[in-house]
Amino acid sequence: MRGxxxxxxxxxxxxKGKVVDHYARxxxxxxxxxxxxxxxxxxxxxxxxxVLHLVPSGILHPKTVCAVGPGCVxxxxxxxxxxxxxxxxxxxxxxxxxxxxxxxxxxxPVHAAVDRAREVAAGRDAIGTTGRGIGPAYEDVVARRGIRxxxxxxxxxxxxxxxxxxxxxxxLLAGLxxxxxxxEGLLEALAAVHARLAPFVxxxxxAVADAAARGAHxxxxxxxxxxxxxxxxxxxxxxxxATVAASAAIGTGVGPRLxxxxxxxxxxxxxxxxxxxxxxxLDDAIGERLRAAGHEFGATTGRPxxxxxxxxxxxxxxxxxxxxxxxxxxxxxxxxxxxxxxVAVAYQWRGRTWDELPADPAAIRxxxxxxxxxxxxxxxLGGARHLDALPEAARRYVAFVEEAVGVPVALVSVGPGRExxxxxxxxxxxx
Ligand code: GDP
Numbered sequence: 001m002r003g004x005x006x007x008x009x010x011x012x013x014x015x016k017g018k019v020v021d022h023y024a025r026x027x028x029x030x031x032x033x034x035x036x037x038x039x040x041x042x043x044x045x046x047x048x049x050x051v052l053h054l055v056p057s058g059i060l061h062p063k064t065v066c067a068v069g070p071g072c073v074x075x076x077x078x079x080x081x082x083x084x085x086x087x088x089x090x091x092x093x094x095x096x097x098x099x100x101x102x103x104x105x106x107x108x109p110v111h112a113a114v115d116r117a118r119e120v121a122a123g124r125d126a127i128g129t130t131g132r133g134i135g136p137a138y139e140d141v142v143a144r145r146g147i148r149x150x151x152x153x154x155x156x157x158x159x160x161x162x163x164x165x166x167x168x169x170x171x172l173l174a175g176l177x178x179x180x181x182x183x184e185g186l187l188e189a190l191a192a193v194h195a196r197l198a199p200f201v202x203x204x205x206x207a208v209a210d211a212a213a214r215g216a217h218x219x220x221x222x223x224x225x226x227x228x229x230x231x232x233x234x235x236x237x238x239x240x241x242a243t244v245a246a247s248a249a250i251g252t253g254v255g256p257r258l259x260x261x262x263x264x265x266x267x268x269x270x271x272x273x274x275x276x277x278x279x280x281x282l283d284d285a286i287g288e289r290l291r292a293a294g295h296e297f298g299a300t301t302g303r304p305x306x307x308x309x310x311x312x313x314x315x316x317x318x319x320x321x322x323x324x325x326x327x328x329x330x331x332x333x334x335x336x337x338x339x340x341x342x343v344a345v346a347y348q349w350r351g352r353t354w355d356e357l358p359a360d361p362a363a364i365r366x367x368x369x370x371x372x373x374x375x376x377x378x379x380x381l382g383g384a385r386h387l388d389a390l391p392e393a394a395r396r397y398v399a400f401v402e403e404a405v406g407v408p409v410a411l412v413s414v415g416p417g418r419e420x421x422x423x424x425x426x427x428x429x430x431x
Contacts, residue, residue: 001215002260004427005245006328008225009264009318011272013296013305015330015413017041019265020221021057022411022421026428027219029211030058031204033069033251034241035223036107036134037078040299048089055082056221059098060091065211067204070103071241071251073137074149076193078107100197101204102150103253106190110169110181111136117178130301138240140165149201152194155187162186205253212258217428220248220259226318227357234357234364237276245322261427263410264324266315268332268397271296271305277364279357280308280344294334295416309342309371312404317356319407326410326427329401332394333414338376341397344369345404374400382415385422390414 004023008014017040024030037053054074058064068074079100083093111133119131129135140146145165151158162183170180212218222243227233229243241247249256269290272278281287287307290296296305318324335341347354347367358364377391384390387398390412402409413421 001212001217002428003212003218003220003258005220005222005248005259005262005322007222007243007245007262007264007322009266009315009322009324009327010225010270010311011227011276011278012225013271013273013299014225014265014267015328016222016265017057018413018416018418018421019263019328019330019411020219021418023219023263023427024056024058024064025061026217027058027064028216029065029067029208030056030219030221031067031069031208031248031252032056032072032221032223033248034071034243035239036073036137037075037132038130038134038223050082050085050089052082052086054079055086055093055098058219059086059093065097065099065207067099067207067252068101068104069204069252070101071247072101073105073107073134073141074100075107075112075132076190076197078132080193080196095199098200099202099204099207100149100200101253102201103148103204105137105141105146105148106193107133107137108147108165108186109133109189110166110173110186111140113173113178113181114169117173117176120178121176135240136169143168147190149197152190153198155191158190159183159187162190203253208252209254209258212254218258220252222248226264226321227314229321232321234276235359237274245324261325262322263326263328263427264315264318264322264407265328265330266310266318266401267294267330268310268335268401269294270308270311270314272308273298273301273303273305278306278308279314279347279364279367279369280311281306282308286338289338290334293337294331309344309369310401311344311369312401313344313347313355313369314357315401315405319405320356324405324407326425327402327405327407328411328413329398329409330413332390332398332412333381333420335376335397336381336394337378341374341376342371343374343400343404345372346370372400382417382420384412384414387412387422387424
């Protein structure tokens with residue numbers, strides 16, 4: 001049995017969808033353990049394009065069981081929309097193949113309303129959330145007023161829970177000058193949700209532990225990236241959940257010993273969406289070029305992503321936090337055609353050298369990266385299916401990253417297509 005955790009090792013958008021799809025073929029179970037409807041897998045079934053944000057992409061492999069763990073927050077309307085889209089594409093989801101945790105919390109319309117009302121009130125200082133209510137839903141988890149799938153079966157109990165939640169949320173909405181919510185409408189909508197989703201609701205942690213006990217390979221699918229972790233990321237410019245690998249155990253409901261392997265996905269360069277520190281950011285023609293060549297525009301918002309050189313202090317920090325056993329290096333093809341490629345190997349700040357991302361807000365804002373310059377390469381890498389098929393300078397780049405981070409590269413991705421990658425090590429191999 002292997003328990004493979006796949007995490008973004010940067011600020012998200014590392015190409016997780018493609019890497020998870022690749023490994024999902026070899027797993028009997030794929031589990032989402034944090035975040036909401038913000039993963040993104042574009043699946044093409046018989047020429048029919050379906051984008052999944054919540055349902056793990058393993059759903060297209062007929063034998064793979066997909067689970068949404070207790071660490072996730074789930075907008076039931078978005079989930080039903082995905083299940084309907086899959087059904088329309090001919091993929092019928094039986095309860096044996098899709099498990100929804102009874103302990104997962106719901107993202108309600110009131111959460112999205114809070115998200116949007118705050119952004120409107122913040123005006124130019126808006127942090128640019130996706131406006132789906134994921135942050136406010138997580139706030140309600142720790143504030144103990146959230147609604148879980150386990151709460152939907154008993155209308156009297158649910159009414160009490162909703163009243164408590166709306167009491168606080170309506171105060172805030174009214175204060176922000178936004179419309180408030182009524183219990184009745186929500187109760188009715190949630191009864192319909194319960195009717196449709198109840199067959200899928202179960203104890204996900206138990207199902208995963210049982211499968212592992214039978215020797216099944218489990219893939220734990222992370223969302224966002226390590227540097228957006230609510231505690232360990234570039235606080236306060238972070239997401240609202242724990243994105244590091246250890247979160248896979250908590251967010252699934254299993255012990256940490258089931259997590260046997262951890263692959264961190266990193267682009268061959270860096271990007272970041274929205275505000276927050278970004279030590280290796282490029283404000284020049286090279287940054288523009290990375291953005292154009294890598295199509296670095298937000299998947300939901302279309303906003304241009306900030307681009308920069310690969311940041312090894314940040315990647316080392318991610319390797320330590322996640323206990324990475326392998327790296328998946330994506331978008332190596334995007335660097336093709338540059339005369340020289342630079343990599344930040346350390347930071348300097350006030351006469352001190354840092355080999356990992358600092359926590360001090362002034363330090364993280366003001367550090368000066370120390371760069372090493374490596375020779376560039378030319379040519380389309382998209383057809384490479386082996387390390388030897390890469391130009392020598394590209395191979396050298398891969399070896400340099402591996403050496404500097406101290407983690408072996410397990411997979412290299414060389415183009416947007418599903419097949420445009422190759423493995424250097426198999427995380428599911430028996431050992
Ligand atoms: P995710 O949210 O982590 O899956 O990342 P994104 O949505 O930003 O990345 C997915 C996009 O990057 C998709 O359009 C992929 O086709 C593309 N992509 C993934 N890997 C590669 C690669 O190695 N090279 C190139 N050029 N594109 C890639």
